[in-house]
């Protein structure tokens with residue numbers, strides 16, 4: 001998650017004015033009482049994706065029980081680039097992961113290292129058709 005935060009910050013700093021406005025607007029859309037921080041309740045009520053407690057805690061880097069702008073930036077960035085999820089356990093694939101080569105042509109099929117290693121998935125292609133892929137968040141930005 002530290003890695004995502006770093007990339008998100010860099011992305012924001014390099015973004016054009018309109019993109020920065022969008023990120024600020026996103027923050028304000030979560031901050032319903034306008035106090036400059038997002039508490040867990042606001043987050044649960046207003047976030048459209050990644051709405052689980054664990055994820056809120058992951059975003060909350062300094063364990064303040066609220067999210068400041070920098071912490072929300074990581075969330076904004078992940079929504080923007082649509083970080084892939086493991087098909088078996090649904091966790092976000094922020095580190096290396098496995099990808100089915102036979103599926104890649106049409107729709108991608110990704111697995112986290114744990115699920116792949118344990119073989120805890122059902123897929124029509126055999127596991128020797130998978131390749132591991134490193135995270136490359138920066139080249140997956142949708143323009």
Ligand SMILES: [Zn+2]
Pocket residue numbers: 086087088089090091111112113114115116
């Ligand atoms: Zn998994």
Ligand SMILES: [Zn+2]
Pocket residue numbers: 100101102103109123124125
């Ligand atoms: Zn496949």
